Amino acid sequence: MFKLADGQQMLFKVRxxxxxxxxxxxxxxxxxxxxxxxxxxxxxxxxxxxxxxAP
Amino acid sequence: MHYTQARHAPPLAAVPWKNMKGRAWLNLGLVxxxxxxxxxxWFKPSQPxxxxxxxxxxxxxxxxxxxxxxxxxxxxxxxxxxxxxxxISPMQxxxxxxxxxxxxxxxxxASDTHYNAAKLKLAKYGRAKPQISVTLxxxxxxxxxxxxxDSRCSVSVGNTIPLISDDPVDLETADAAAYxxxxxxPSRSKINALALPNVELTRAEDGQWTSSPDKISQVKIEALxxxxxxxxxYQLTAHEKPSIRY
Numbered sequence: 001m002f003k004l005a006d007g008q009q010m011l012f013k014v015r016x017x018x019x020x021x022x023x024x025x026x027x028x029x030x031x032x033x034x035x036x037x038x039x040x041x042x043x044x045x046x047x048x049x050x051x052x053x054a055p
Numbered sequence: 056m057h058y059t060q061a062r063h064a065p066p067l068a069a070v071p072w073k074n075m076k077g078r079a080w081l082n083l084g085l086v087x088x089x090x091x092x093x094x095x096x097w098f099k100p101s102q103p104x105x106x107x108x109x110x111x112x113x114x115x116x117x118x119x120x121x122x123x124x125x126x127x128x129x130x131x132x133x134x135x136x137x138x139x140x141x142x143i144s145p146m147q148x149x150x151x152x153x154x155x156x157x158x159x160x161x162x163x164x165a166s167d168t169h170y171n172a173a174k175l176k177l178a179k180y181g182r183a184k185p186q187i188s189v190t191l192x193x194x195x196x197x198x199x200x201x202x203x204x205d206s207r208c209s210v211s212v213g214n215t216i217p218l219i220s221d222d223p224v225d226l227e228t229a230d231a232a233a234y235x236x237x238x239x240x241p242s243r244s245k246i247n248a249l250a251l252p253n254v255e256l257t258r259a260e261d262g263q264w265t266s267s268p269d270k271i272s273q274v275k276i277e278a279l280x281x282x283x284x285x286x287x288x289y290q291l292t293a294h295e296k297p298s299i300r301y
Contacts, residue, residue, distance in 0.1 A: 002283075005245035012239075014252075023239060024294040028146055030232050032239050032288035042286060043251055045271050045279045 014043065108166060110212050110219070111194050115159040122190040123158070125227060131234055139243070142234055149236040157223045161210075162191050166217035168207075173214060185211065187227055198222065232291040239286040246280060256280075 002010040013024040021039045024031040034042075121133040121140075132144040133155060140150035185197035199209040199216070207218040225233070240246070249256045255267050256276055264276040271279075 001250045002240070002244075002246055003248035005247050010240070010244075023288075026294055028148055028235075029294050030146070030148070030235055031292045031294040032237070032286075033290040033292065034239070034286060034288055038282075038286060041282045042279075045251070045254065045266075045275055 108169060108217070109162075110164050110166060110196070110210065110217055111162045111191075113162040113191060113194055115162055118159055118162065118191045120190075120192055121155060121158055123226070124188045124190070126186040128228070128230060131231055133234070142231065145231055146235075149238070149241045151234050151236050154223075154229075154234050158189055159191065161189060161196055161223070162194065164219050166219050168218040170209075170216040170218075171214065172211060172216050175216065189223075189226070198226070230293055232293050235291055237287045237289070237291060238284075239288065240283050242284065244284075246283075249280070249283075 001012070004010065010025065011027060013026060015022045015024070016036060016039055019036050021034045021036050021042070022031050023034065119135045121131075123131040129145050131142065133140050133150050134143050135141075140152060140155045142148055142150045185199060187198040189196045189198075194212065197211040199211065201208045201222075202218070205220075207220050208222045209216050209218055210222070247258050254269055254271065256264055256271070256279075257267075258264050264273055264280075266276060
């Protein structure tokens, strides 16, 4: 879910199928079909691991 | 006497036409005629192309509203605000610039064949009750049947019915979703917070992002937000299938 500066909210329902990522906006009545490769780029940001030792 | 005449007569080769027969004259005439025709063809001024009339004098830049009315689909309405086209009915969101641009091109589309609506039996051309009409600002274009021979479509513009080719694709069947921008996040949006399945991101007033519960670097958060702004769907559909679980 996004909170925008103008106070609006954008809620996406997420569904991953075999070859696509579907982001649905029920409030708008629209479903966006994206390539499944987008899943990590949009939903799973790389988390910094605490205690990493610098090489 | 006879000798004298023969002696002073000019040689035959000096006046060949005097010895030419009818067939030779005919051949010579044909050669001259062909030469004249070739010269005419060579120096003939180029013909102007057939006159093409624009459907309207309306400039696409002067259009600020678009309405699509169809017999079997809900009416779609668009408005231009701050140089951006927005879909305002049946839903409110950013419009698809490519599709709307194709509609705007109707105003300046050229046609070399026009009919007077008053002189036609409109029902014969599917025009008695047009199934599709597009209104650009105040100009209405009512679409009739397509000619199966040359794939040209008749469009009523006032009292004139021009024939046009390459009319906007799937105008009759495309649903509202097809006219929504494929960008997942409208480019003018300003994001203050994002809640993902495993992490929440919040932007402070100074523009710095914080994440919870896990720690994510500022650079990676900004890259993630940029990914959302760049995300584009390859297809949009109506979200009305309860059988699909999210």
